[in-house]
Amino acid sequence: xxxxxxxxxxxxxxxxxxxxxxxxxxxxxxxxxxxxxxxxxxxxxxxxxxxxxxxxxxxxxxxxxxxxxxxxxxxxxxxxxxxxxxxxxxxxxxxxxxxxxxxxxxxxxxxxxxxxxxxxxxxxxxxxxxx
Numbered sequence: 476x477x478x479x480x481x482x483x484x485x486x487x488x489x490x491x492x493x494x495x496x497x498x499x500x501x502x503x504x505x506x507x508x509x510x511x512x513x514x515x516x517x518x519x520x521x522x523x524x525x526x527x528x529x530x531x532x533x534x535x536x537x538x539x540x541x542x543x544x545x546x547x548x549x550x551x552x553x554x555x556x557x558x559x560x561x562x563x564x565x566x567x568x569x570x571x572x573x574x575x576x577x578x579x580x581x582x583x584x585x586x587x588x589x590x591x592x593x594x595x596x597x598x599x600x601x602x603x604x605x606x
Contacts, residue, residue: 478598479598479599479602482595482596482598482599483542483545483599485592485595486538486541486542486553486596487538487542489534489535489538489592490535490538490539490542491535493531493532493534493535493538494531494532494535496531497527497528497529497530497531497532497533497534497535498528498532499528500524500525500527500528500531501525501528501529501532504516504521504522504524504525504528505521507524508520508521508524508572511578511581511582512573512574512575512577512578512579512581513570513572513573513574513575513578514572514573514574516572520572533556534556534557534560537549537552537553537556538553540552540553541553541596541599545603546603547600547601547603547604548600549600550596550597550599550600550603551596551597551600553596554592554593554594554595554596554597554600555593557589557592557593557596558589558590558593560585560586560589561586561589561590561593562586563586564582564583564585564586564589565582565583565586567582568580568582568583
């Protein structure tokens with residue numbers, strides 16, 4: 476398996492990850508927040524968080540489109556989409572509601588992961604364009 480194959484495999488993992496995260500956020504926002512390390516949220520926090528569900532489902536759709544078609548423009552769009560998330564988890568990590576040890580660090584690492592995916596999918600876009 477070469478690097479491009481590994482990146483495509485990771486993309487398939489992210490389809491499932493974002494599908495589960497988006498669905499759980501829509502259907503059980505309070506429980507999803509607890510899993511992510513948040514204390515019992517207020518009703519306002521729960522409703523605001525629920526609004527993120529469609530965002531993550533859009534990410535799942537973007538990953539699925541790139542996996543299905545594999546065109547350079549799909550990979551570029553996915554790189555751009557992931558780039559929009561580089562700082563959001565780091566900002567969220569400053570939430571006073573996070574109480575589980577490691578939750579803040581995990582959210583900061585999510586920003587690093589989004590940066591890595593941005594670069595990885597840009598690589599796939601470039602290598603797909605050459606093929």
